[in-house]
Amino acid sequence: MWEWLSDKYDLLATWIFETAIQPALYSLGLMDWAEDAFTWVGFFLFGLVQVAVVYAICRPLEAWRPVEPHQDRRFIRTDILYTLLTRLGVLPLIGFVIFFSADAWLAGAMADSGWIPPNLEEFFPVLRDVPWLAMLVYIVVIDFFEYWRHRFQHTFGWWWALHSIHHAQQHMSFWTDDRNHILDDVLQAAWLGALAVLIGVPPGQFPVILTVLRVAESLSHANTRIHFGRLGERLFVSPRFHRLHHGVLGAGATGRNYAVLFPVWDWVFGTANFDRERFPATGDPEAPQAYVTGGWLRQQWEGVRQVVLALLGRRRNLPARVPEGD
Amino acid sequence: MRRFARPIAVLSCAASLLAAPARADIVYVLNSGEASISVIDARERTELRRMPVLREVHHAVLTPDGSTLVIGDSGGNELIFMDPATGEIRRRERISNPYHLEYSPDGRFLVVASLRRDQIDIYDAGTLQLTARFRQPDKPSHVAFSPDSRMVYVTLQGTGEVAAVDLTRKETVWTVPVGPEPAGIIWHRGRLLIGLMGSDEFVSLNPETREVTTAFRTARGAHTVFPAPDGRYLYATARVESGVWQIDANTLEVVRRFDVAGGPDCIAFDPDGRLWMTLRWLGRVAILDPRDGTMDHVRVGRSPHGIFVMPRREGMRADFASIMPGAVSGYRPLPSPLAARSGEPAAGHPPPIIAGAPVLAPGPVVTPARFFRRGPWRVEDAN
Ligand SMILES: [Zn+2]
Ligand SMILES: [Zn+2]
Numbered sequence: 001m002w003e004w005l006s007d008k009y010d011l012l013a014t015w016i017f018e019t020a021i022q023p024a025l026y027s028l029g030l031m032d033w034a035e036d037a038f039t040w041v042g043f044f045l046f047g048l049v050q051v052a053v054v055y056a057i058c059r060p061l062e063a064w065r066p067v068e069p070h071q072d073r074r075f076i077r078t079d080i081l082y083t084l085l086t087r088l089g090v091l092p093l094i095g096f097v098i099f100f101s102a103d104a105w106l107a108g109a110m111a112d113s114g115w116i117p118p119n120l121e122e123f124f125p126v127l128r129d130v131p132w133l134a135m136l137v138y139i140v141v142i143d144f145f146e147y148w149r150h151r152f153q154h155t156f157g158w159w160w161a162l163h164s165i166h167h168a169q170q171h172m173s174f175w176t177d178d179r180n181h182i183l184d185d186v187l188q189a190a191w192l193g194a195l196a197v198l199i200g201v202p203p204g205q206f207p208v209i210l211t212v213l214r215v216a217e218s219l220s221h222a223n224t225r226i227h228f229g230r231l232g233e234r235l236f237v238s239p240r241f242h243r244l245h246h247g248v249l250g251a252g253a254t255g256r257n258y259a260v261l262f263p264v265w266d267w268v269f270g271t272a273n274f275d276r277e278r279f280p281a282t283g284d285p286e287a288p289q290a291y292v293t294g295g296w297l298r299q300q301w302e303g304v305r306q307v308v309l310a311l312l313g314r315r316r317n318l319p320a321r322v323p324e325g326d
Numbered sequence: 327m328r329r330f331a332r333p334i335a336v337l338s339c340a341a342s343l344l345a346a347p348a349r350a351d352i353v354y355v356l357n358s359g360e361a362s363i364s365v366i367d368a369r370e371r372t373e374l375r376r377m378p379v380l381r382e383v384h385h386a387v388l389t390p391d392g393s394t395l396v397i398g399d400s401g402g403n404e405l406i407f408m409d410p411a412t413g414e415i416r417r418r419e420r421i422s423n424p425y426h427l428e429y430s431p432d433g434r435f436l437v438v439a440s441l442r443r444d445q446i447d448i449y450d451a452g453t454l455q456l457t458a459r460f461r462q463p464d465k466p467s468h469v470a471f472s473p474d475s476r477m478v479y480v481t482l483q484g485t486g487e488v489a490a491v492d493l494t495r496k497e498t499v500w501t502v503p504v505g506p507e508p509a510g511i512i513w514h515r516g517r518l519l520i521g522l523m524g525s526d527e528f529v530s531l532n533p534e535t536r537e538v539t540t541a542f543r544t545a546r547g548a549h550t551v552f553p554a555p556d557g558r559y560l561y562a563t564a565r566v567e568s569g570v571w572q573i574d575a576n577t578l579e580v581v582r583r584f585d586v587a588g589g590p591d592c593i594a595f596d597p598d599g600r601l602w603m604t605l606r607w608l609g610r611v612a613i614l615d616p617r618d619g620t621m622d623h624v625r626v627g628r629s630p631h632g633i634f635v636m637p638r639r640e641g642m643r644a645d646f647a648s649i650m651p652g653a654v655s656g657y658r659p660l661p662s663p664l665a666a667r668s669g670e671p672a673a674g675h676p677p678p679i680i681a682g683a684p685v686l687a688p689g690p691v692v693t694p695a696r697f698f699r700r701g702p703w704r705v706e707d708a709n
Binding site: 007010011013014017018022023026029031032034035038042103104105107108110111112116117118119121122128129130131200201203204205 | 359360361362378380381401402403420421422423440442443444445447459461465467483484506507523524546547565566568587588589606607608609625628629
C-alpha cells in the first residue's frame with residue numbers, strides 16, 4: 001500500500017515536471033536548473049501533503065475542544081498565507097535563488113579551508129546501518145539548538161523585534177506556526193546552516209518522520225484545550241505547553257516554555273512550566289498595531305522598521321526576562 | 327515497514343549474494359534522492375535489497391585496476407569503496423563533496439567535479455591527497471580525460487563552456503564556449519562530444535584547434551552520450567523530449583531512436599550489450615535491448631542517478647568493457663583496449679541490428695603493458 005502510494009506520488013511529481021516545468025525551463029534557457037527544479041516540484045507536492053495532513057489532524061481537535069470558541073476567520077487569514085508561502089516553497093525558493101551563488105562560494109571557501117563537515121554517523125557508527133535512528137538523533141540535536149535560537153529571539157532586542165510578529169497573534173491557531181518575518185526565516189537558515197557545518201545535514205529520506213514533526217509543531221499552536229498528561233507534557237511539546245509560551249504575560253514578562261519539540265530543554269535550563277490547567281490568552285500587548293492586525297506585506301515592512309528602531313535603541317518593547325524560578 | 331528491516335538485510339547481504347544459486351549479473355543503482363543503493367538481480371529484474379548510505383550518492387566508477395567500485399556520496403562527503411562482486415564495503419574516505427568523479431586513464435589521478443561549490447579537485451588516486459583545486463566560474467558538471475591522461479575537460483553548465491585542465495601543469499589552459507548548458511562530455515576518437523541541454527545538439531570539440539561543430543542532433547534537452555563496449559555505437563540521451571539515440575560511432579549518424587520516458591540519465595552496459603539506464607524523474611531503471619528494441623523497467627529508489635553492472639559470468643571481471651573496442655571512448659578513454667587475460671572470454675558482441683548499418687572493423691587490440699594494474703590504489707592492499 002505504502003509502496004503503491006509513494007509510486008503514484010512520484011509519478012505525479014514526474015508528470016508535473018515533464019509536462020509543465022521542464023519545457024518551460026528549456027524555453028527559458030534554464031536547463032542547468034532542471035535537477036533543482038525537480039527537487040522543488042517535490043518540495044511543493046510534499047508541502048501540499050503536509051498542509052493537508054496538518055489540517056486533517058488539527059482542525060477537528062480545534063473544533064472539539066477550542067480554547068477560544070468562536071475564532072473569527074479574518075484573524076487567521078494572514079497566518080494561512082504565511083503557511084502557504086513557506087510550506088509550498090515560495091519563500092524558500094526565493095531564498096534559494098538569492099543565496100545560491102553565495103552558498104556555492106561559501107561551500108568552496110570551506111572546502112579550501114580543509115574543513116569537511118562531519119556527520120553524526122561518524123561519531124556513532126551504528127547509526128550508519130539504521131538511518132531512521134540517525135534521523136531521530138539529528139532531530140534531538142537540532143531541537144536543542146532550536147531551543148537556544150528561540151531563547152535568543154527573546155533575548156536580543158533586535159531579534160525580538162522580529163519574533164514579536166509570531167507572538168502578536170491574539171487568535172492563535174495551528175496556522176500560526178509559520179508566522180515569522182522573512183528575515184527571521186533567513187536567520188534560522190543561517191543558524192541551521194552553521195550547525196550543519198558542525199554536524200552535517202540530517203538524512204532527508206523520511207517523509208513520514210518529517211510530516212510527524214510538522215504536525216507536532218503546528219499542533220503546538222492549535223486553538224485546542226489539550227495537554228499530554230503528567231508524563232506526556234514532559235516528553236513532547238503540547239498545545240498547552242506552547243500556548244503558555246504565547247501567553248500575554250509570557251511574551252513580554254515571564255519567558256517560559258521555549259522548546260519546539262522536546263520540553264526537556266526547558267526543564268534542564270529552568271524555563272519550564274508544567275501547569276496543566278493554564279491555557280492563557282495569547283498575544284503581545286506591546287506589539288505595534290501592524291503586527292497584530294496587518295496583512296503579510298504590512299507586517300514584513302513594519303518588521304524591518306522595528307529592527308532598525310531596535311538597533312538604534314529606540315524601541316521600547318523589550319524582550320523577556322528569564323525568570324528566576326517560580 | 328521495510329526500512330526498519332534494513333540492519334538485518336545489511337548483515338545478511340554478503341551471505342545471500344554468495345548463496346545465490348544461479349549467478350545472475352548484479353546491478354547497483356545509486357538512489358540520489360533516498361540515500362540508498364539498490365542492488366538488482368539482472369536476470370530476475372528484481373531489487374534484491376537496498377543498502378543505506380549517508381546522504382546523496384550520485385556517481386560510481388571502477389578503480390583503475392578494476393577491483394573496486396568507488397561511489398561518491400556528495401551530501402555525506404565521503405567516498406565508499408565497495409567490492410562489486412559481493413557488495414561488501416571495504417573502506418570509506420572523507421572527501422569534500424564528491425559529486426562527479428573519474429579516474430584518469432593512467433590511473434594516477436582521481437578528478438572530482440563539484441557542481442555545488444564550483445570547484446574541480448585533483449587527487450592523487452593512490453593516497454587521495456588533494457594535489458590541486460580549481461575554482462570554476464559556474465557549475466562544473468561532467469568531466470572527461472584525454473587518453474594520454476594529460477588533460478581533463480570539464481563542462482561548465484552555468485557559462486556554456488568547456489574548460490581544459492592540464493594535469494601535469496595543474497592549471498586551466500583554455501576555456502571555449504560550446505553552447506547552452508553543456509552537460510555530458512566524452513572523448514571519442516580525438517574529439518570531445520558534448521551534449522547541450524539547452525538545445526537538441528551534441529557538438530564535437532576539437533581539442534587541438536578548439537573548433538566546435540555540430541556532431542549530431544537528438545531532441546530538445548540533449549544530455550549525455552555513452553560509448554557501447556562493442557565500439558560500434560554511441561548512445562545519446564535527451565531529457566525534454568525524453569529518449570535514447572543510437573549513434574554510429576564511425577560516422578556519428580543517428581541510426582535509430584528509442585523513446586524512453588522519465589529522463590534517462592546514466593547508462594551502463596551489460597555484457598550482452600543491453601542498456602541499463604537510470605530514469606531520474608521516474609524512480610526506475612529501464613533496460614533496453616537495442617537488438618530488438620524491447621524495454622523493461624525495475625522500480626528503484628527516488629531520483630536514481632549512477633548505475634553499474636557487475637557481470638557474474640565465468641572469468642568475466644567488473645571491468646570487462648576495458649578489453650573491448652569501445653574502451654577507447656568515454657569519460658576515461660584508454661589509449662587502446664586492454665588485452666584479455668588468459669581464460670577471460672570477450673563479452674558477447676551484439677550483432678548489428680540495422681540492415682546496412684556500417685559495421686566498425688574492430689581495430690587491433692594492443693596493450694602496451696598493464697602498467698596501471700599494480701598501482702598503489704589497489705584497495706585490497708590498503709586494508
Ligand atoms: Zn517565542
Ligand atoms: Zn509559537
